[in-house]
Structures are given as structure tokens and as C-alpha cells.
Amino acid sequence: MNNPLVSIVVPCYNQGQYLDEALQSILEQTYENWECIIVNDGSPDNTEEEAKKWILKDTRFKYVYSKNKGVSHARNLGIAIAKGELILPLDADDKIGQNYIKKGSELFQENPSLKLVYCLAMKFGDENGEWNLPVFSLENLSKDNLIFCSALYKKTDWYFIGGYDEQMKSGLEDWEFWISLLKNGGEVVQIKEVEFYYRIKKSSRQTDLTNDNRKSLFEYMSIKHADFFVKQLGTFKHLDSVIKSTKSEFKNKLQSKKFVIDLFCTTFFHFSIFGLYKKNK
Missing domain, CATH: 3.90.550.10 (Spore Coat Polysaccharide Biosynthesis Protein SpsA; Chain A)
Structure with missing residues (x-):
């Protein structure tokens, strides 16, 4: 060429x-x-x-x-x-x-x-x-x-x-x-x-x-290129297992008092810093 x-x-x-x-x-x-x-x-x-x-x-x-x-x-x-x-x-x-x-x-x-x-x-x-x-x-x-x-x-x-x-x-x-x-x-x-x-x-x-159109297009592509999506993302069973595992992990974290307190403190700290920044700007 x-x-x-x-x-x-x-x-x-x-x-x-x-x-x-x-x-x-x-x-x-x-x-x-x-x-x-x-x-x-x-x-x-x-x-x-x-x-x-x-x-x-x-x-x-x-x-x-x-x-x-x-x-x-x-x-x-x-x-x-x-x-x-x-x-x-x-x-x-x-x-x-x-x-x-x-x-x-x-x-x-x-x-x-x-x-x-x-x-x-x-x-x-x-x-x-x-x-x-x-x-x-x-x-x-x-x-x-x-x-x-x-x-x-x-x-x-x-x-x-x-x-x-x-x-x-x-x-x-x-x-x-x-x-x-x-x-x-x-x-x-x-x-x-x-x-x-x-x-x-x-x-x-x-x-x-x-x-609706987007959903229809996703479905069409999923069928046409099923081999590609399975190879890159795994089977539907694997994806279902990952989703369930993630939900279970997050549920356990929410039940942990330490995790909830840490999350609250981190969020409160960020909002406090942002509030001070806006006030002094």
C-alpha cells in the first residue's frame, strides 16, 4: 500500500x-x-x-x-x-x-x-x-x-x-x-x-x-454477536453469579456498623469541605 x-x-x-x-x-x-x-x-x-x-x-x-x-x-x-x-x-x-x-x-x-x-x-x-x-x-x-x-x-x-x-x-x-x-x-x-x-x-x-429502541438494539446485537459478548463478558450464568455476589457483599457491608459509620463520616467530610470552599470562594 x-x-x-x-x-x-x-x-x-x-x-x-x-x-x-x-x-x-x-x-x-x-x-x-x-x-x-x-x-x-x-x-x-x-x-x-x-x-x-x-x-x-x-x-x-x-x-x-x-x-x-x-x-x-x-x-x-x-x-x-x-x-x-x-x-x-x-x-x-x-x-x-x-x-x-x-x-x-x-x-x-x-x-x-x-x-x-x-x-x-x-x-x-x-x-x-x-x-x-x-x-x-x-x-x-x-x-x-x-x-x-x-x-x-x-x-x-x-x-x-x-x-x-x-x-x-x-x-x-x-x-x-x-x-x-x-x-x-x-x-x-x-x-x-x-x-x-x-x-x-x-x-x-x-x-x-x-x-425502547435502545433495548431493542441491544437485544439484536446480543443475538448477532453472542459469541463476542460471551467471550468478553462471560455467560449469562456467570454474570448472574457476579451480580448476586456483589449484592450479597454490599448487603453484608451495610449490616456492618463500622462500614455505615465510615461511609457517613466520609460523605459528611466531603460536603463540609465543599461548603467551606463555596463560602470562601
């Missing part, structure tokens, strides 16, 4: 107002061998109008329209027509740092067996600051998603695992994709610099995800 073409796939549904910022961050990349496929997922806003401006600005930008079928379908559609060896998904309301593709592609050139490259991230928009994610491990991945959607991987790996699961229209499709990609092994490298910017909004697919 020498100076590989990187295909950036940008699905867009009702995010036309943010699209300029996302595409500008691609145009400013220090790595020049890229193409960007903008996928209009049947958006009723001005996505098409905004996208066509960029096609005229730089021929590396491409545009495709689809009826609204969800982000998994939009990504799969863009990746299917992508010509790059490496894929980088980017949501239309997020941004990437100008050296992200350069650093990521270099890592793949140095290590052809690499499966995934991501980086440090910052939040912006309604919330600002560093996005602190757990350190990557398969065990941590089994507990929650800890890699944002904008990570680099090979198109051949996307093809091998069958792409993004289009059944997961409500959300969590990124988490499921990373499990499919990594559960059987493969090296993951995190670039220790901020090269991804995640927009926080009051309303998003994540914030709008209902408890």
Missing part, C-alpha cells in the same frame, strides 16, 4: 447547514490523494444545492442521491462506489483535522496488517472540550462503543464483514460495525493527537434514541 487513495464518505440527511464545514475540513487535508463521496440520504433540506457547489469547486468531490433508508445504507452506498483502498466515514455535521488522513494512511503503509486507525477527539457546538473515551480493548468494546464513526479502515474489510448493518436504522450501527470488524482480532492504533471534531447538538440521533 503506497500513497493509497482514501475515500471519505459523507452521508447527509437534514444536515445541509453544516455540510460546508465538514467538506472544508476535507479540502484542507495535507494529504491530497483522496476522493469524497457525498451521499444525500433523501434529505428534504438544501443538501443537494450545497453538495453541488463543492463538485464544481474540486473534482475530487462526488455526489450521489438515494431515497431515505438510513445512515447505514447511505454509508454502504458511498463505500460501494468508492475507489479508495482506505475508507473514512464522516458525518455531515462533524469535522476532521488537516493531518488526519496523512497520519492515518502512513500508519497503514507502515503496517499492512492494521485493521483500524482513529485519533483523539474534541467536542464542539453546544458543548466544548476534550472527548475522553475509554482506552481501546475488546473487553471495553463489549461494554460500550468507544470509537467514533470517523476512523480509517480498508475497503476489503468492509466488504468481508458485509458492511454496515442496515437493520440498525435507529442507531448504534457504528458500535456494531466495529464489533464485526474487530471481534476476530486485528491491530487498532489511536493517533495521540486531536484530529476529529464531534459536534454536540441539543437534538441528534443519539439523544433522540428512546429507551
Whole structure:
């Protein structure tokens, strides 16, 4: 893999107002061998109008329209027509740092067996600051998603695992994709610099995800990747045993006068110190 073409796939549904910022961050990349496929997922806003401006600005930008079928379908559609060896998904309301593709592609050139490259991230928009994610491990991945959607991987790996699961229209499709990609092994490298910017909004697919939908998605993933979750977390019997043991231990502690007194004193001390701090501030 020498100076590989990187295909950036940008699905867009009702995010036309943010699209300029996302595409500008691609145009400013220090790595020049890229193409960007903008996928209009049947958006009723001005996505098409905004996208066509960029096609005229730089021929590396491409545009495709689809009826609204969800982000998994939009990504799969863009990746299917992508010509790059490496894929980088980017949501239309997020941004990437100008050296992200350069650093990521270099890592793949140095290590052809690499499966995934991501980086440090910052939040912006309604919330600002560093996005602190757990350190990557398969065990941590089994507990929650800890890699944002904008990570680099090979198109051949996307093809091998069958792409993004289009059944997961409500959300969590990124988490499921990373499990499919990594559960059987493969090296993951995190670039220790901020090269991804995640927009926080009051309303998003994540914030709008209902408890019922989330429960349904968890059940679906538990069945689809039962082998992975059992390997990382243990069987349901083991988990039940751990829960019972933890409850029993805590119950015994609560029955211990010393434990209760110590807990009360520690809590009272912390509140007292906090009260003095607020008073003297």
C-alpha cells in the first residue's frame, strides 16, 4: 500500500447547514490523494444545492442521491462506489483535522496488517472540550462503543464483514460495525493527537434514541454477536453469579456498623469541605 487513495464518505440527511464545514475540513487535508463521496440520504433540506457547489469547486468531490433508508445504507452506498483502498466515514455535521488522513494512511503503509486507525477527539457546538473515551480493548468494546464513526479502515474489510448493518436504522450501527470488524482480532492504533471534531447538538440521533429502541438494539446485537459478548463478558450464568455476589457483599457491608459509620463520616467530610470552599470562594 503506497500513497493509497482514501475515500471519505459523507452521508447527509437534514444536515445541509453544516455540510460546508465538514467538506472544508476535507479540502484542507495535507494529504491530497483522496476522493469524497457525498451521499444525500433523501434529505428534504438544501443538501443537494450545497453538495453541488463543492463538485464544481474540486473534482475530487462526488455526489450521489438515494431515497431515505438510513445512515447505514447511505454509508454502504458511498463505500460501494468508492475507489479508495482506505475508507473514512464522516458525518455531515462533524469535522476532521488537516493531518488526519496523512497520519492515518502512513500508519497503514507502515503496517499492512492494521485493521483500524482513529485519533483523539474534541467536542464542539453546544458543548466544548476534550472527548475522553475509554482506552481501546475488546473487553471495553463489549461494554460500550468507544470509537467514533470517523476512523480509517480498508475497503476489503468492509466488504468481508458485509458492511454496515442496515437493520440498525435507529442507531448504534457504528458500535456494531466495529464489533464485526474487530471481534476476530486485528491491530487498532489511536493517533495521540486531536484530529476529529464531534459536534454536540441539543437534538441528534443519539439523544433522540428512546429507551425502547435502545433495548431493542441491544437485544439484536446480543443475538448477532453472542459469541463476542460471551467471550468478553462471560455467560449469562456467570454474570448472574457476579451480580448476586456483589449484592450479597454490599448487603453484608451495610449490616456492618463500622462500614455505615465510615461511609457517613466520609460523605459528611466531603460536603463540609465543599461548603467551606463555596463560602470562601
